[in-house]
Amino acid sequence: AQKITQTQPGMFVQEKEAVTLDCTYDTSDPSYGLFWYKQPSSGEMIFLIYQGSYDQQNATEGRYSLNFQKARKSANLVISASQLGDSAMYFCAMRSPPTSYDKVIFGPGTSLSVIP
Amino acid sequence: KAGVTQTPRYLIKTRGQQVTLSCSPISGHRSVSWYQQTPGQGLQFLFEYFSETQRNKGNFPGRFSGRQFSNSRSEMNVSTLELGDSALYLCASSLGQGGNEQFFGPGTRLTVL
DSSP states (O other), X not given: OOEEEOOOSEEEEETTSOEEXXXXXXXXXXXXXXXXXXXXXXXXXXXXXXXXXXXXSOOEETTEEEEEETTTTEEEEEEOSOOGGXXXXXXXXXXXXXXXXXGOEEXXXXXXXXXX | XXXXXXXXXXXXXXXXXXXXXXXXXXXXXXXXXXXXXXXXXXXXXXXXXXXXXXXXXXXXXXXXXXEEOTTSOEEEEEOSOOGGGOEEEEEEEESSTTOSSOEEXXXXXXXXX
């Protein structure tokens, strides 16, 4: 069965430091997409970054990068130079196949708190 | 460009009632997806609409339905409300069907008493 695991319920990071949020996934499908979303306390989900299973390079979007290790089935999110506004819940998600929403599953989330 | 809007933002209903939630996507976006978020089950996909047709459906009972209009606006309906339907309902839009980059609205928080 497909599954997303985020083992860190809560994390703290000092402002301006880098932080890695862990995500491991389980699927037998060869084609899938991995996503990270941010959800501030306001409730709105914000798309951060996408990685396709066949992408050769790790995805990057500004201060966000995805450390994709296919053999280990991990897709960790790295946030560089943390800012106070980064405090939020972060969700890892997988869609398999990548264009199909009905197979999307989300992890339980990691609560990140950035300390001044 | 205006973002995704959802109305109402908050709603209180009682068991057995029905409710309709509305979502207006970003201008030009043709795909609208709905998600349910609860503390117990987390985030779950409900359905996706594209060009007025339901393209994908999650594992929810038939009490949950939706539709999309020609202007891409979408409504979600839940009939015979149950206490377990209390949740944050999120709507997201993207340019095309199955788009990677989805833009989410602020959500509608439904409380069923």
